Every structure is written in C-alpha cells, then in structure tokens.
Amino acid sequence: xxxxxxxAAALFAIMALTFFDVGGRKILSNSIPGSLELTELLMVxxxxxxxxxxxxxxxxxxxxxxxTYLPAAVRRVQRAFMQLVCAxxxxxxxxxxxxxxxxxxxxxETTAQLKILKAxxxxxxxxxxGIAGLIHLGLAFRPSAAEEAGEGATL
Numbered sequence: 268x269x270x271x272x273x274x275a276a277a278l279f280a281i282m283a284l285t286f287f288d289v290g291g292r293k294i295l296s297n298s299i300p301g302s303l304e305l306t307e308l309l310m311v312x313x314x315x316x317x318x319x320x321x322x323x324x325x326x327x328x329x330x331x332x333x334x335t336y337l338p339a340a341v342r343r344v345q346r347a348f349m350q351l352v353c354a355x356x357x358x359x360x361x362x363x364x365x366x367x368x369x370x371x372x373x374x375x376e377t378t379a380q381l382k383i384l385k386a387x388x389x390x391x392x393x394x395x396x397g398i399a400g401l402i403h404l405g406l407a408f409r410p411s412a413a414e415e416a417g418e419g420a421t422l
Contacts, residue, residue, distance in 0.1 A: 270318075270319050270320050271317075274317045274320070277309045277313045280309050281310065281313070284299065284306060308378070311388055312391070316395060318357075319395060322357075347407045347408070350404070354401070354403035357397070358400035358401075360400075361395075362393070363393075368390040372384075
C-alpha cells in the first residue's frame with residue numbers, strides 16, 4: 268500500500284513537473300531550473316517503489332515457453348530456485364546500495380544543479396530492494412497461484 272502510494276505520488280509529481288516545465292518554456296520562454304534532476308530522482312522513486320509490488324504480484328518478465336513440457340515437480344523446484352536467486356540478488360543489491368548510501372552521506376554527494384543529497388535516495392533504493400528480496404524469499408516457500416488453484420499440483 269505504501270509503495271503504491273509512493274510510486275503514484277512520484278509519478279504524479281513527474282507529470283506535474285513536466286507540464287509546468289513545458290508550459291513555462293512555451294509560454295514564458297523559461298523552464299524550471301533543475302527539472303531534469305528532479306525528474307531523474309522521481310523516476311528512481313517510481314521504479315524502486317514499484318519493485319516490491321511487482322515482486323509480490325509475480326509480474327516480473329518470465330520465460331515460460333518450456334513450462335508445459337516440464338513435470339509439475341520440476342516446475343515447483345525451478346520456481347523455488349528462481350525465487351531464491353531473485354531474493355539473493357535483490358538482498359545483495361540492497362546491501363551494496365546501503366553501503367553506497369553511507370559513502371554518499373560521508374562525502375556529502377549531491378546532484379549537480381540543485382545540490383540535493385543523494386544519500387537518502389540510495390538508502391530508499393536499498394530498503395526497497397531489501398523488501399523486494401524478502402518478498403521473493405517468502406515466495407520461494409509458498410505454493411504458486413496455479414498450485415493453490417489446484418492446477419498441476421500432482422506429482
């Protein structure tokens with residue numbers, strides 16, 4: 268719920284910023300200073316806030332062309348293995364981003380034009396990657412939607 272609201276608010280802010288920036292350029296011949304930087308930072312919020320939602324709903328891109336040829340037991344093992352791989356990658360990425368956020372905080376890293384601190388965004392990205400990783404970890408040990416519906420649940 269919070270992730271969805273965060274992503275929606277950031278997307279709305281991008282839309283409003285773009286509207287006023289283009290309007291200012293066309294009508295007043297003057298754009299909003301730092302609008303590109305703000306758009307980039309808001310895109311980070313949209314992407315990383317949506318990541319846990321995509322993970323929870325199982326809406327990542329999936330290559331399942333061969334699934335119809337695999338036995339149900341193999342599909343279950345494959346699904347659990349891939350969920351564990353995704354969890355490990357996202358948790359690892361979150362840990363690296365957290366470390367980078369600490370480095371950015373120590374050095375006072377900011378954006379070029381507006382001088383906005385980058386560390387809070389790195390910490391947010393790290394936390395959201397961690398949440399998505401935990402979701403994948405939990406999904407590795409849950410039956411798939413097809414199994415819960417009774418499809419392919421037999422060995």
